[in-house]
Amino acid sequence: MKKNHLLAKWLNDDLTEDELAEFKASPDFEKYQKIKNYTQHLQVDDLDEDAMLANILQQKKATPKVVPLYKNWMFRAAAIFVLVLTITFAVKSFVPETETASFGKRNTFLLPDNSEVVLNSGSEINYKKWNWNNKRRLELEGEAYFRVSKGRRFEVQTSLGKVSVLGTQFNVRARKNRFDVMCYEGRVKVNYRNTQIILTHGQSVTFHNGKQFSTSINSSKPEWIDNQILFNKENIRNLLDEVQRQYNITIVLNTRDTTSLFTGKLPANDLETALQIISTTYHLEAKKVSENKIIFDEK
Incomplete structure (x- = not known):
């Protein structure tokens, strides 16, 4: 208690010489002195309570923002529309595309890189649009003629073998146990079981019942196109x-x-x-x- 009394008197400069000597001898005097030195330069403006109250009363209360119900409905409809578009895009991008040519019909179409495909009767092709330019790969059942645009490796996978090209014109037929590949332009690489062969312009190869037959072609496109x-x-x-x-x-x-x-x-x-x-x-x-x-x- 006496210590607090001396502290108060010291802050107000009311200590006698004896009290001041006693206070300076206390172990906490140095700490008190530092606090006094740091705070004695601080100034606090007088609080004008009347002005503060007047300022508060003059301020208008903010009017709450009311959103009509029809706008809420429009926002929800727009959100649903965007969601549907997103789902549709994802489905079209990631789900395989299928092109078919029924018996007695042919089907000509373009791939995402503008490569042209002509499907012969009773044939089917499956491919994915997503990342097509980096992975040009499709699956063929039956027969098709390809005019491939220049770009990355282009692969045709069948149940009997695979054909790989960069940019060329060729025909692939996979029927039952017979696999035929004809090259009309450029070069194609054919993989059949453990056999790999390179075809150039005017060459064709047939694998039938495990046997390989190579022939020459003189036409510029498959006869079935005509x-x-x-x-x-x-x-x-x-x-x-x-x-x-x-x-x-x-x-x-x-x-x-x-x-x-x-x-x-x-x-x-x-x-x-x-x-x-x-x-x-x-x-x-x-x-x-x-x-x-x-x-x-x-x-």
Whole structure:
């Protein structure tokens, strides 16, 4: 208590000489002296309470902002619209695109890099738009002709093998156990099981039942683009399968000779002529039992 009394008197400069000597001898005097030195220069303005009150009363209360209900509805509708657009974009970007050509039809379309694809009858292609320019890869079932734009590696994956190019024109056919690749421009790399081969302009390769056949081509594009079906040492059942695809018909074959191989062309836009060529080659008689059904019998 006495210590606090001396402190108060010291702050007001009311200590006697004896009291001041006693206070300076205390262990806390140095600390008190520093506090006094730092605070003695501070000045505090007099508080004008009346002016403060007047200022508060003059201020207007802020009017609360009211948002009409119809605006709330519009905001929600806009948010939903943006969400739908976002989901739609994601679906279109990440979900694989599918292009098909049904029997008797063809389908020509462009890929995201403007590479052109012509799908032959009874064929399908799947690919993803997302990051396409960095990963140009698609899956093919059936037959297609490609005009590939320049860019990164372009890959065609089939169940029988893979074709890789940079920018060229080529044809790929994967039917049953036969894999055909024809190069019409540039270079293509073909992978079939453990075999890898490079094709250049005018070259083609066929893998059939594990055997490899290489041939030359003289045309600038596949014959089927011009409605001609080209066969090279093809058995009659595979030949008729292709005819069924091109004309969207059903063919029944009643013959014991299925080993003879056919090399040549058949029209893809003239069924009567195609049937006549087949009948003459294999000594068969074609009977049209309905609009979309043909029966071949031995003569």
